[in-house]
Structures are given as C-alpha cells and as structure tokens.
Amino acid sequence: MDHEGLNASLGALSAQQTPAPKAHTIIMDSNKVVENIYLLVIVTLVSVLQNVFFAQKVERECKNHNTRTSAFERVSCANRNCMDAYPTFLAVMWCAGLCLSQAPAAFAGIIYLVVRQKYFVGYLGQTSQSTPGYLFGKRVITFLSLMCVVGIANYLLVRFYGSDYKEYVETITQAATALLLIP
C-alpha cells in the first residue's frame, strides 16, 4: 500500500466516521421508537374506538329516554365499570409490552377488548337482577401482570448475574398467549 492509497483509505475511514446527516439520524431514531410500540399503539387506538362506541351508547340512551329509566341506568353502569378498569388495563398492557415484548402484550390486549365488548353487551341484555359482576377480564390482567414481573425479573438477572433468558422467556410467553383463547 503506498501513501496515496493510505490517504485514500484514511479519507474513507473518516468519511465513515462522520455522523450521518442529523435529520436522517433523528428519523431513524424516531422510527426505532415506533418500531417497539406500534402494536401497542394500534391496540390503544382500537380501545379508544371502543370507548367512543360505549360513550355514544350512553349519549343516545341519555337523549332518547328520561334519565331515570332502567335502560339508562344499566348502560350507564356498564360504561362506568368499563371506564373504571380502563386505566388499569392500559398501564399493565404498556408495561408488559415495554418490559418483555410487544406482540404477546398486544394480543392479550385484543382479547381483553373482546372480553370487554362481551361484558358490555351482556350487561345491556340482562335484567337488572342478574347483572354480571363488577370485575371482568381477570385472566388477561393477570397474564399481563405476570409478563411485567417476568420482564423485570429477567432484567434483574441480567444486571446482577449476567445471564439473559429473554429469548426463552419470549418463546414461552408467545406460547402462553394461546392459553388466553380458551374460553
């Protein structure tokens, strides 16, 4: 290698070392963030649509009838029970998605939304003496909480013992989500 060649390769080296144009880096960074959360965002959007659907049911019942009828009370109560549990659900789903992996968390979220829809419709159809209970979707919330616990336990294992079981854990989690489909 002669000096011209050396200079050229040095030039190439420093060209590689100069950071990519800043705008591009920021776009890549932003996309990296979106990459890790886009499934969670989609589930959140679907849940927001469902909330609006519930709220419109309440709104319609509120306008059509007097506010003291049994139908209004039932739809209002069903909506309130769903709304009471909503922040809990969102918090657990996002924690599980961030701590372990987003695909199983988003899948469990979808199942929770289906359960919630069934609960709401069931609440409206029942007579007032046999309304379903206050709680619903206990299994999904438990599953998501376990995902959080496992994710944090894995992080602490990596930090203090240096052993990373994340791949195994993710595989097991993905298999375990199938259990949620059992009615």
Added chain:
Amino acid sequence: MDHEGLNASLGALSAQQTPAPKAHTIIMDSNKVVENIYLLVIVTLVSVLQNVFFAQKVERECKNHNTRTSAFERVSCANRNCMDAYPTFLAVMWCAGLCLSQAPAAFAGIIYLVVRQKYFVGYLGQTSQSTPGYLFGKRVITFLSLMCVVGIANYLLVRFYGSDYKEYVETITQAATALLLIP
C-alpha cells in the same frame, strides 16, 4: 503526509472513536428522551392542574351543601364525565406525540383542555333539563387518532417500501392543527 503526521492523524482518529465519558452519555441520553416528550409532559401537567381544580369544586360543593342538592349532583356529574374521558385523551395524545411529532399533539391537547374547561363550566351553569351531552371534544380526539394512524402507516411504509414521507406528513399535520381552532 509523513509518518509523524500520519501517526498524529491516527491518534486523532482513535481519540474521536473513544466513547464520551459514561456519565455524560447518560445525561445526554436522558435529555434526548426529555427532548422528545417535554411538550407532552407540560400539557399533561396542565391537565393535572385542571383535574385538581375540578376535584376542588366537587370537594367544596360536597362540604358546603347537603350531598342531595341539584348543584352537587351537577358538579359531581360534570366531574365524572370529564374523568371518564381523561384516560382516553391521555392515551391518544401520548401515542400521537410519540408516533408522529409532539408539537401538533401538544397543541391539540391544549385545545382539548380548553374545550373541557368550557364543558365543565357550561355544565354547572345549565339548568338540569338542558345539560350538555356525555361526549365532548370529539373533534380533537378524532384528530389525535388520525395522527396516530398516519404515524403508524408512515412507519409501515418505511419498513416495507423504504419510502419516508414523514417530513411532508409533519408539515401537513402542523397546518391541519390550525383547523382545530375553528369553533
């Protein structure tokens, strides 16, 4: 270029390659996170202040009067309607801010807070027979949801087709926020 010069430039090269001291990197990292969310955090703080303002209204009405008066029922109902919609709003605003860009999302959030304030005050002033409906701020929530959808669609386009329209989309979004100002 002689060998001393070469050595010097190599030394400079490797000096550039050594990472910055760790503490500094962490501070920069932390600031990078804050950079992407600080407008959202400010809007969240303002919304928390508003929540506290609403809650104090309820508290005062609760203490001054008997809990069965019409004024208490109205302020309590207005507060509950606002609180029911609050997690939905927070979730959509943060998703829109993370997926697309924070400035329009924060601006829409501010407009939502103004709409909510008007709704609350309007609820208190009305007679019980002409209370406003259960829903409010539909336009802002729709706008924020659309921002999420566009952000995710852009991410998927980048991932599968390699074409990035983020800059155009951000410009259009910033122009579109002006439409929210139309009463």
Added chain:
Amino acid sequence: MDHEGLNASLGALSAQQTPAPKAHTIIMDSNKVVENIYLLVIVTLVSVLQNVFFAQKVERECKNHNTRTSAFERVSCANRNCMDAYPTFLAVMWCAGLCLSQAPAAFAGIIYLVVRQKYFVGYLGQTSQSTPGYLFGKRVITFLSLMCVVGIANYLLVRFYGSDYKEYVETITQAATALLLIP
C-alpha cells in the same frame, strides 16, 4: 511504525467500527429501556394489585347485600373516588420518573399507594356523616408535579444556556422525598 503495523492498526480500527451483532444490540437497547423504568413499572404493578383489591371489595359487597345498603354505597363511593384520581396519579408519576429520575418518583408513588389504602379503609369505617373528602394524597401529587417542572426547567436550561444542574437537582430531590414521610 512501518506499513505492516499501520495496516494492522487500520484493520483494528475498522474492526472497532463494525457494529456489534444486531441481536445483542437490540437486547442491550431493550434492557436500557427497562433500566430507566423498572422501578416505575413495579409501583404500577403494586397499584394494579391494589385496584384489584378495591374492585373485589366492591364485588363482594355487591353480591352479599342488596345494592341499596349504606355499606355498598360507601365502598362503591370510596372505590370511585380512588379510580377517579388514578389516571392523574399514573400520569404524574411516569412524567416525573422520565423527566427527572425514577427512584424518588417511585418512592413517592409507594407513599401515595399507602395514603390511598388508608383513605379507602378509612372511608369504609366511617359513618356516612363524617366521610373523608373527595381529595386525598394532595401532597404527593404536588411533589410529583414539582419534580416534572424541575425536570423540564433543567432540560430547557441545558438546551438554551448549556448549564446542567441535574446532579444537584437529583440530590435535592432525593433528600426532599424524606419530607413526604412526615405525617
């Protein structure tokens, strides 16, 4: 340094420049995210457990007695007040944890949960004429809001003036959390 040595050192340089294997980088990235939020996630999980505990109290009261008794109304009202304030608490705690530092935010969160537990139990034990007010945990929420404000102010200082007081601020914050323990 002769040419062989130079080539070798150039080779070493370019070896340092090749990125680490992608899977490993992603695992490290994911763990870096978890590192910054794991205390917040733990507090969120504890709060979810507490929510479930509250909800089960409501569920049990709902099934055992008629829904019009005083005991049911009291437990239902306590639960609703706690749930109304829950999204506010979560939002402020996460903002404070992300903007400033997670350990004091998580500690304040734990104290809030203790206050909430006391509030709930106190609500059940009271006769209906001396129920505690609608608000609780004002001090913790104020503290967390101040943490957010300080974090954002520090970020803006770094951005516009280049002076970083984060270390001092974190030390002061950690000392100030002790003040929350005063009853």
